[in-house]
Amino acid sequence: MALALAAFAASACASAQAAMPTEVGIRIHYSRFEPSTVEVQAGVPITFTIVNDDPIDHEWLIGDSNFHDRHRTGTEAVHGDRPDEVSLPPMSIKRTTLTFPPGTYLYICHFPGHEAYGMVGTLVAKG
Amino acid sequence: MRRFIAGAAAIVAALVVSTQPAAACAGLIGPNGAVNLLRTTTFAGYHDGIEHYVTAFKFQGGSGQFGSLVPLPGVPTSVEKGGDWTLQRLIRETEIAKFSVRGAIPLAAPAADAVVLMQVKIDALDITVLSGGGESVGRWATEHGFRLPPDAPEILDFYAARSPIFMAAIFDADAAKAKGQQIGDGTPVHITIPTANPWVPLRILATGKNAAARVDADVYLLTDRKPLLLPAPFANGMELQYSQTASASLLNDLRSDKGMDWVPEMAWLTKIGINAAASQLTYDLAISANGKVPSRVAAGLEAPANPTTPATNSPSNQPLALVGIAILGLGAVLLLGRFAPRSVAP
Numbered sequence: 001m002a003l004a005l006a007a008f009a010a011s012a013c014a015s016a017q018a019a020m021p022t023e024v025g026i027r028i029h030y031s032r033f034e035p036s037t038v039e040v041q042a043g044v045p046i047t048f049t050i051v052n053d054d055p056i057d058h059e060w061l062i063g064d065s066n067f068h069d070r071h072r073t074g075t076e077a078v079h080g081d082r083p084d085e086v087s088l089p090p091m092s093i094k095r096t097t098l099t100f101p102p103g104t105y106l107y108i109c110h111f112p113g114h115e116a117y118g119m120v121g122t123l124v125a126k127g
Numbered sequence: 128m129r130r131f132i133a134g135a136a137a138i139v140a141a142l143v144v145s146t147q148p149a150a151a152c153a154g155l156i157g158p159n160g161a162v163n164l165l166r167t168t169t170f171a172g173y174h175d176g177i178e179h180y181v182t183a184f185k186f187q188g189g190s191g192q193f194g195s196l197v198p199l200p201g202v203p204t205s206v207e208k209g210g211d212w213t214l215q216r217l218i219r220e221t222e223i224a225k226f227s228v229r230g231a232i233p234l235a236a237p238a239a240d241a242v243v244l245m246q247v248k249i250d251a252l253d254i255t256v257l258s259g260g261g262e263s264v265g266r267w268a269t270e271h272g273f274r275l276p277p278d279a280p281e282i283l284d285f286y287a288a289r290s291p292i293f294m295a296a297i298f299d300a301d302a303a304k305a306k307g308q309q310i311g312d313g314t315p316v317h318i319t320i321p322t323a324n325p326w327v328p329l330r331i332l333a334t335g336k337n338a339a340a341r342v343d344a345d346v347y348l349l350t351d352r353k354p355l356l357l358p359a360p361f362a363n364g365m366e367l368q369y370s371q372t373a374s375a376s377l378l379n380d381l382r383s384d385k386g387m388d389w390v391p392e393m394a395w396l397t398k399i400g401i402n403a404a405a406s407q408l409t410y411d412l413a414i415s416a417n418g419k420v421p422s423r424v425a426a427g428l429e430a431p432a433n434p435t436t437p438a439t440n441s442p443s444n445q446p447l448a449l450v451g452i453a454i455l456g457l458g459a460v461l462l463l464g465r466f467a468p469r470s471v472a473p
Contacts, residue, residue, distance in 0.1 A: 001438055031281070054265070055266040055268075057269065090265070091266065117277035127413070
């Protein structure tokens with residue numbers, strides 16, 4: 001699964017340089033997002049396949065600074081199926097589809113200590 | 128965080144318990160997921176190819192369950208309650224002796240489930256010995272309700288590549304209180320491990336800590352003769368604090384404690400102080416007492432050519448010149464708290 005995802009992620013990155021991808025693979029390994037930067041076309045539905053290769057819980061939350069400020073102090077144990085809030089149990093795969101207005105967004109794992117450890121990625125939606 | 132103290136050889140993991148994650152040094156897991164270890168004492172001795180770990184888990188009050196994961200160099204043949212005074216006696220010996228030290232003497236795809244090799248209950252401690260890769264052991268811990276810090280996946284793989292054996296110790300504070308344990312009371316655990324490749328886990332001490340956080344530990348080694356160490360305790364936060372022939376009185380006292388009749392007639396006692404930033408602890412301590420250069424793989428300085436597989440290790444009879452090594456004190460601990468794994472909410 002890890003290799004497949006890595007290949008998928010690499011493919012997404014490569015294609016991002018040529019044409020904006022509509023599908024993006026993100027792997028979580030050793031509590032890091034791979035890739036940590038993604039560029040997509042604004043206003044187009046983007047489907048993310050997120051693979052948690054770690055034996056611990058993670059989450060993939062994407063949004064602006066206000067969104068992340070709220071989550072840093074949140075108390076919810078597990079997220080539901082909101083498209084921008086994905087909970088990832090150990091060794092799991094989730095898919096979600098989002099459409100972004102132009103701008104820069106961060107995807108972060110807000111489990112205690114995870115953001116500080118480096119579980120932060122950047123998504124740029126270009127208009 | 129206070130200093131660990133390990134006995135003549137040792138891994139130490141102290142487990143302490145508190146159900147109040149916000150308490151500064153009282154809990155293993157702080158509100159930010161940091162792992163706080165309290166002072167722990169561990170002794171590891173090596174003699175005739177058998178490593179003996181005696182680690183104490185101290186009751187610090189509170190309620191709930193907390194635990195630790197300790198990487199082990201091999202499959203234990205027994206896990207039992209340790210003696211009553213071994214750890215204390217070692218501490219006393221070196222505290223007195225430190226004033227007589229002269230000069231600086233140098234000195235690893237989705238995996239199968241973890242296999243439970245042994246389960247033992249000692250007082251308020253539930254101990255489980257596991258065989259598995261980093262992923263499977265981490266999954267086992269997660270499935271058992273514990274929260275591992277974010278660096279745990281990499282750290283578990285690091286250790287599993289050399290030895291797929293881990294010991295999970297879960298301390299039940301409520302059970303401790305029910306048994307009448309007072310805060311500060313320790314539960315010594317004696318682990319007997321046949322192995323040809325003793326090492327002391329240091330890197331795991333930094334698990335869950337910020338890069339700049341300090342790690343303090345005392346590592347005691349008891350070997351047949353003066354050991355060679357890798358890395359040499361000159362830099363990276365290590366300091367050789369004691370290196371002398373173990374006194375007869377110490378050895379006699381140790382030998383008279385429960386389960387300690389293996390202590391040899393003569394041995395060399397070494398104490399290494401660890402005072403390092405968490406980011407410095409990227410290695411373990413490899414020990415050789417047979418005159419050969421210690422293994423870089425055992426020291427964590429390079430990956431093994433052939434990573435171990437999660438199968439039970441057979442007791443090794445590879446001759447080591449260590450008579451008794453005591454590896455010590457350290458402890459490796461990955462900690463866990465039985466909490467809901469996260470806190471987020473809009």
